[in-house]
Amino acid sequence: MLIDVHCHLTAPEFEGRVGEIVEKSVKAGVKAIITSGLGYEDGLKALEISDCRVVYPSLGVSPYMLEGYEQVIDLINRESKRIVAIGEVGLDYWRVRDDEERERQRRIFREFIELSKSLDLPLIIHSRSAGRYALEILFETKAERVIMHAFDGAAKHAVRAVERGYMFSIPPSIARSQQKRNLVKRIPLENLLLESDSPVLSPIAGQVNYPWNIIVSAEWIGKIKEVPIEKVIEVTGRNAAEILNLRL
Numbered sequence: 714m715l716i717d718v719h720c721h722l723t724a725p726e727f728e729g730r731v732g733e734i735v736e737k738s739v740k741a742g743v744k745a746i747i748t749s750g751l752g753y754e755d756g757l758k759a760l761e762i763s764d765c766r767v768v769y770p771s772l773g774v775s776p777y778m779l780e781g782y783e784q785v786i787d788l789i790n791r792e793s794k795r796i797v798a799i800g801e802v803g804l805d806y807w808r809v810r811d812d813e814e815r816e817r818q819r820r821i822f823r824e825f826i827e828l829s830k831s832l833d834l835p836l837i838i839h840s841r842s843a844g845r846y847a848l849e850i851l852f853e854t855k856a857e858r859v860i861m862h863a864f865d866g867a868a869k870h871a872v873r874a875v876e877r878g879y880m881f882s883i884p885p886s887i888a889r890s891q892q893k894r895n896l897v898k899r900i901p902l903e904n905l906l907l908e909s910d911s912p913v914l915s916p917i918a919g920q921v922n923y924p925w926n927i928i929v930s931a932e933w934i935g936k937i938k939e940v941p942i943e944k945v946i947e948v949t950g951r952n953a954a955e956i957l958n959l960r961l
Contacts, residue, residue, distance in 0.1 A: 714744040714950035714961060715931070717924040718882050719801070719837055719862050719908035722748040722768065723758040726912040726921050731762050734923060739767060741925035744950070744961050749801050749837065751775050753784040760792060769959070771798035771837055773825070776805040776818045786828060793832045797957045799825055800837025801862055804850075807842035819850060826854045835956050837862050837882075845870045852877065858956055863910055865892060868899040875904045880956055882908035885929040888916035897937045902948050906956075907931055 717738070722731050738746060749771045750759030756772045763770040772789050774782045789799060802825040804818050829836045835858035840847035844866020851859055851874075859879040863886075864871060871881060881900050887893035897905065907927040915922035916929045931949065935942040954961060 714954075715742050715927055715946055716745045716747075716907060716950050716953040716957075716959070716961075717743060717909045717911075717927050718747050718860060718906045718953050718957065719771075720746060720748055720911040720924050721751070721913075722746070722762055722911075722924075723750060723755050724912045735767055738924040741928065743767075743924055743927065745769060745953070745959055746924050747771055747797060747837075747957065749773060751801070752778065753781055753788060756785060756788050760795070763795075765795065769797045769957070770795065771800050772796050773800040773802040773837065773839075774821075775801075776803055776822070776839055777808040779817065779821055782821055782824075786824070789828060789832070789834075793834065796834065797959065798835045798837050798860070799829045799832075800835075800860070801839040802836065803839035804843035804847045805839060805841045806846070819846075822847070822850055823854060826851065826856050829856065829858070830854075834858070835860060839863075841865060848874055851879075860906060860956065862908060863914060864896060868896050871896055872899055875900055878904075880904055880906050880952060882906040883930045883934060884908050884910045884914035885916040885922060885926040886910075886914040887933045888929055889918060894933065894937060897934055902934070902938055902940065902945065903952065905934060905945075905949055906953050907949050 750756030911922035
């Protein structure tokens with residue numbers, strides 16, 4: 714089954730169109746969509762649009778917009794039975810170059826990891842230009858249920874994460890990313906998931922992305938792994954349902 718493990722239906726690009734987008738996604742065969750609320754207000758919106766039949770919420774913060782993150786922790790604690798994951802959370806060394814701010818990112822990242830362990834919820838990890846460093850913290854803290862979203866690091870680091878059972882979600886931008894193709898080559902199908910990260914990471918640069926474009930991710934994984942797309946959809950869907958505890 715087609716499951717989009719990470720997108721942002723609360724994005725301005727989708728304002729007033731969420732129902733239409735979900736309906737079109739379902740018609741395209743998508744069974745579940747995980748929408749990530751970033752920050753407190755966006756988190757409330759993610760909860761509001763989640764019906765927990767097709768659309769499910771995750772709650773987190775952008776690593777480069779951490780003001781008020783304590784409110785998000787409170788919200789996660791209040792809604793822990795309803796959300797399917799904590800995320801996205803993590804590190805972003807592409808936007809943040811200041812050493813003190815990076816240290817703050819690492820400290821807050823550890824707080825979210827401990828929260829995920831206490832609530833027994835999986836983590837969806839943002840690690841732009843910081844893949845190796847994010848993985849080091851995850852290993853050090855013994856995080857277990859982990860989805861590395863749109864991982865842009867070296868495949869050799871991803872292989873170490875696979876040994877610990879971590880999952881890697883692949884966006885439609887694999888159509889224009891050699892790095893993502895190299896990643897898929899090295900990671901077993903049993904550790905792969907599909908994500909759109911819509912409205913960004915479209916298969917065509919500059920275009921708005923949508924949840925149904927995860928079929929593009931599945932097509933590329935099938936091509937690289939030399940397996941039928943039906944198997945890719947089956948295995949990634951099973952992987953997603955298991956780590957996110959979805960009953961579909």
